[in-house]
Amino acid sequence: MTYQKNIGKAVPLCEYLTPEKEENIERHTKFLAMVKNMETDKIEEIEEEQKVLNNQIPFKIKYPKDYLWQIYYSEYTNKYFMLVTTEDLEYSAFFYLLKQQLAGSKDKIFVPISYTDYSRDYLTRTQESDIENYLWYFTKEWPLVYEVYDKNNNLNIHITGKTNIFDEIKSDYKIKLKNKQEAEKFYKLLKALFIMQTEAPHYYNFDISIDENGGLQFSLENKKIIYEILSSFIKQEYLKAEEKDAKIRKEQAKLEKTLNKIKEDSKQKEQIYLEKEKQISTFLECKKTFFGRVKYFFKNKKITKPKQQEIKKEEQKQSTQIEQEKYEEIKKYYTLEELIALYKKVNQNEMKVKNLKLDEKALTNRVNNLNKKIENADLYIKEIDEHKKSIFEFWKFTNKDKKAELVEGTLKEEKTQKLKKVFNYELDFEDLAKQLDKKQREELTQAEINSIYIATTDIMQDINTVASGEKISKERLEEIKEEASKEKILFENEPFDIFGAIESNNNYIKTLANKKHRETKKELFKILDVSQNTTIEEYEETIRKILNDIKNAIKKIKIGIQISAYKETKNLDKFNIFNINPEDAIIRFKNSEEKETNLYKINLKEETQVVALTNIVYYFNNNKTLPLGMDVEDGLILNIDNADKKLKEEKTINIVCYQNPDDEMSKTEIKKIHVKSLEI
Numbered sequence: 001m002t003y004q005k006n007i008g009k010a011v012p013l014c015e016y017l018t019p020e021k022e023e024n025i026e027r028h029t030k031f032l033a034m035v036k037n038m039e040t041d042k043i044e045e046i047e048e049e050q051k052v053l054n055n056q057i058p059f060k061i062k063y064p065k066d067y068l069w070q071i072y073y074s075e076y077t078n079k080y081f082m083l084v085t086t087e088d089l090e091y092s093a094f095f096y097l098l099k100q101q102l103a104g105s106k107d108k109i110f111v112p113i114s115y116t117d118y119s120r121d122y123l124t125r126t127q128e129s130d131i132e133n134y135l136w137y138f139t140k141e142w143p144l145v146y147e148v149y150d151k152n153n154n155l156n157i158h159i160t161g162k163t164n165i166f167d168e169i170k171s172d173y174k175i176k177l178k179n180k181q182e183a184e185k186f187y188k189l190l191k192a193l194f195i196m197q198t199e200a201p202h203y204y205n206f207d208i209s210i211d212e213n214g215g216l217q218f219s220l221e222n223k224k225i226i227y228e229i230l231s232s233f234i235k236q237e238y239l240k241a242e243e244k245d246a247k248i249r250k251e252q253a254k255l256e257k258t259l260n261k262i263k264e265d266s267k268q269k270e271q272i273y274l275e276k277e278k279q280i281s282t283f284l285e286c287k288k289t290f291f292g293r294v295k296y297f298f299k300n301k302k303i304t305k306p307k308q309q310e311i312k313k314e315e316q317k318q319s320t321q322i323e324q325e326k327y328e329e330i331k332k333y334y335t336l337e338e339l340i341a342l343y344k345k346v347n348q349n350e351m352k353v354k355n356l357k358l359d360e361k362a363l364t365n366r367v368n369n370l371n372k373k374i375e376n377a378d379l380y381i382k383e384i385d386e387h388k389k390s391i392f393e394f395w396k397f398t399n400k401d402k403k404a405e406l407v408e409g410t411l412k413e414e415k416t417q418k419l420k421k422v423f424n425y426e427l428d429f430e431d432l433a434k435q436l437d438k439k440q441r442e443e444l445t446q447a448e449i450n451s452i453y454i455a456t457t458d459i460m461q462d463i464n465t466v467a468s469g470e471k472i473s474k475e476r477l478e479e480i481k482e483e484a485s486k487e488k489i490l491f492e493n494e495p496f497d498i499f500g501a502i503e504s505n506n507n508y509i510k511t512l513a514n515k516k517h518r519e520t521k522k523e524l525f526k527i528l529d530v531s532q533n534t535t536i537e538e539y540e541e542t543i544r545k546i547l548n549d550i551k552n553a554i555k556k557i558k559i560g561i562q563i564s565a566y567k568e569t570k571n572l573d574k575f576n577i578f579n580i581n582p583e584d585a586i587i588r589f590k591n592s593e594e595k596e597t598n599l600y601k602i603n604l605k606e607e608t609q610v611v612a613l614t615n616i617v618y619y620f621n622n623n624k625t626l627p628l629g630m631d632v633e634d635g636l637i638l639n640i641d642n643a644d645k646k647l648k649e650e651k652t653i654n655i656v657c658y659q660n661p662d663d664e665m666s667k668t669e670i671k672k673i674h675v676k677s678l679e680i
Contacts, residue, residue, distance in 0.1 A: 010083060034091055042092035043099065052665060053110040054151065059174055059214070059656070059668045061146045061158050066112050068093035073116035080113065108151045118147055122157055122183035131159065131187060134194045138208055138218075139163035157183055163208055163216065166675055167564065167601070168425055169582045171655040172668075175215045185227040192230055193218055195336055196237075200343040203241075210654040212670055231333055238334040241342045248349045255356040262363045269370040276377035283384060420606075423563045425581055432561065432580075433630035437614035441621070443556045450527045451549035453617050455637060456577065457524050459543070463550070464573040466543045467641065477539050481532060484525045512615065513631035519619045550575065554609050554639050565602045565636050568673075572600060574641040577613070580634045586673065591661050596672035602638065603648070603679050611637040640680060649677040 011027065019028035049063065068090065070083040084094045100109070118128065128145055135143045143161035150156065157177040165171045177183040196204045204220065211217040218225045225233060423432070440449070455463055459480075465472055509516055529542050565578035566585035579585040582599070589597045604610070613635040619626050653673050660666035 030086055034086070037091075038095055039090075039092065042090065043096045046092055046096045049665075050107075050109055054108070056667065057110070057148060057150075057158075058665045059172065059658075060160050060664055061144070061148060061174075062112070063665050065093075069111040070114065071111055072114050119155065121155055122177060122180045123187065127183075127187050131190060134190045135159070135161060135216075137194060137198070138206070139216075163210075165208070165210060165653045165655060166599075166651075166673075167566075167582050169586065169653075169655070169673075171210050173210055173214060173216050173656065176213075189218070189225070189227040189230060192234075192336060193225065195340065199340045200347075202347060203343055210656060210670065212654065214656045214668060214670060234336060234339055235331075235334050238339045238342060239330065241339065241346055245342065245346045245349065248346060248353055252349060252353050252356065255353060255360060259356060259360050259363065262360065262367060266363055266367050266370065269367060269374065273370055273374050273377065276374065276381065280377060280380055420562055423561055428561075429580065429634065430629065432563075433612070433614060433634075434628040435560065436557070436612040437616055437628045437630065439557060440553075440612065440614055441616050444553050445549075448549045448553040449616055450522070451546040452553060452611055452613070452637065453522050454524065454528055454546055455550055455575065456613060456617065456633070456635070459524070459528065459546075460573075460575065460577070462539075462543050463547055464575055466540060466547055467574040472536060472540055472543070474536055477534070477536050480528075480530055480539070481534070484528075484530055485532075487523070487525050512619075512627060513629070515627035515629075515631065517619075517625040517627060518623045519621055519626045521619055522617075550611065550637065551639065553611050554637065557609060557611055558606065559604050559608050559610050559636075560606055562606060563604050565604060565638070567600045567602075568597055569600065570598060572640060574639065576638055576640065577635045578602060578638055580636065584634055586655075589671070589673070590655070590657050594671070595669075596674065599673050599675045601675060601677040602640075603677065604636075608680070609639075613637070646679045647676060648679045649675075651675050 015024050016027045016031040019025050053063070070085075071080055072083065073080050082094065082097060084091060097109070100107070118125070123131070132143055132145060135141075139161060141162045143159050146158045146160070148156045148158050159175040159177075160172065162170050162172055175186065177186055193204075193206050197206055206225065207219045209217045209219065421428075444452075462472055462476065509518060511517075530539065534542075563580065564582075565580055566582040567576055567578045568585045568589050569576075578600075582601075586597075586599060612630060613633040614630050615626055615628065615632065618632045651674075653675060654670050655673060656668050657671050658664060658666050658668055
């Protein structure tokens with residue numbers, strides 16, 4: 001039911017408590033039934049919840065079961081009231097409130113108030129709407145704006161939401177405005193940055209990060225932007241724009257001068273070519289008849305090259321003289337209006353320079369083509385002159401078949417880079433996963449696939465130990481044997497499982513990411529060749545075989561697309577499992593007690609050799625029903641032992657984490673992630 005229907009049918013509580021009236025008997029009976037079904041433990045839960053809320057307001061300004069508090073504000077009575085639907089099954093919030101009133105408690109309770117307007121003490125309706133729009137523009141997530149009153153009835157504005165802090169990694173944020181001055185400062189800062197980025201998008205793209213308090217921090221070229229430096233920041237940007245405009249105007253003048261020279265050169269070259277073309281055309285026309293050949297031979301006994309018109313090297317006066325504006329003396333302050341107007345002018349001049357460069361390139365190509373044509377024409381005329389020593393030689397020459405046209409000039413083809421697809425996790429991951437899974441099923445042997453599966457377990461540390469040329473300790477082997485015993489796989493009288501991956505019932509339907517199949521999941525110690533009698537030498541030899549299988553598998557598979565992979569660790573090993581989704585890479589860290597960590601980002605090229613942790617790695621496919629994809633893990637195994645690693649970028653980001661990941665009412669803390677981007 002909607003709020004309007006509920007409020008229209010609402011009856012005061014006293015009508016349920018006085019059964020004297022006939023019409024109230026049914027209501028009283030209903031109330032007694034509600035009391036009978038009341039669960040005291042749920043009321044106690046709310047009491048504990050309110051104690052927590054009295055000490056700390058949740059980071060997201062919401063908490064579990066806050067929907068139970070159907071409390072509204074009435075402008076007519078200037079009072080708050082609570083609606084309780086008798087058809088509901090849970091009344092714990094209602095009875096808790098009733099209990100507090102009967103006890104005469106004066107303690108504050110923290111509840112959401114519905115259908116109440118903002119006080120507008122700090123921000124106007126327009127400003128609140130603008131803040132929501134500005135924050136959506138920067139974070140691409142809609143924020144929530146709350147007015148929160150503390151125990152002393154002091155008003156705070158809390159703005160909560162999510163934002164991307166690095167690639168696909170998102171973090172919660174909360175902005176707390178304690179008074180009108182703070183609210184106005186935040187609004188003006190947000191508005192100024194929004195105007196700069198939307199009105200001059202080619203020059204401004206502000207970075208967003210999480211500050212030490214869990215709020216939003218804006219920066220430009222690693223310089224933090226806060227309200228207190230906004231005026232000086234705008235002034236610096238204006239002076240920077242002036243300097244940029246002066247350089248562009250200087251470049252524009254130089255290009256126009258060069259372009260005029262090329263135009264003049266093109267005209268003269270074209271005139272020279274036309275004269276030579278006319279001379280060759282006359283020859284081709286005369287050679288068609290006997291009398292024409294004789295006439296051409298005697299009339300043009302000496303063919304002289306047409307004289308090139310001397311190119312005057314006098315500098316051309318510019319038809320459109322560029323004004324070299326003298327900027328005014330530096331002012332103490334500059335407005336956003338002045339900055340945006342100047343950058344619009346800079347953008348126009350940059351477009352002019354870009355067009356001038358294109359014109360220069362086109363004309364230069366035209367001149368080069370004319371030079372080639374003139375060169376070909378000179379060669380043709382020279383050949384005619386060489387055969388005019390006698391009438392008989394000339395006659396013989398003119399009887400040969402010749403092309404009745406001049407050879408065109410050749411244009412040099414410029415090498416251009418092909419556009420490459422940019423990987424988007426949400427849009428492209430499913431297709432990539434299917435392609436990799438299909439490729440690995442076709443290219444890899446069962447032994448190689450099994451070895452890859454073993455590498456997804458704790459055995460990876462032993463693989464890296466052997467890959468580094470070190471020895472595996474006896475203690476480590478004992479750990480493996482003990483773990484195998486717990487799995488009840490090793491039997492003294494049975495050295496191997498005679499059934500392998502065959503189940504007694506092949507019709508048993510299983511699901512993998514909502515996809516049905518009838519395949520068996522792999523188990524480590526059914527594949528790993530280890531028994532209670534295995535020696536350290538035998539175990540190391542087994543690991544070497546696994547290592548060789550993985551190396552061979554990696555050589556067979558290429559990623560096929562430019563993509564980034566992520567791993568959260570203190571240091572990289574020789575063989576590492578990277579995640580395609582950075583959020584998956586940092587889950588362990590977010591749920592741990594660690595305060596900071598390293599996140600390695602590897603930029604992979606199309607030809608990079610990898611092995612993907614596709615479905616075929618984790619399941620056998622005896623019944624041919626296993627779906628294609630990467631539904632268990634979005635990981636890639638990379639061998640970076642011999643790779644040429646180059647540190648491309650290093651930065652530190654903050655992320656908001658809950659001390660208890662399963663409880664959003666728990667305290668939050670700011671953790672640091674040191675991102676290290678590598679090119680291999």
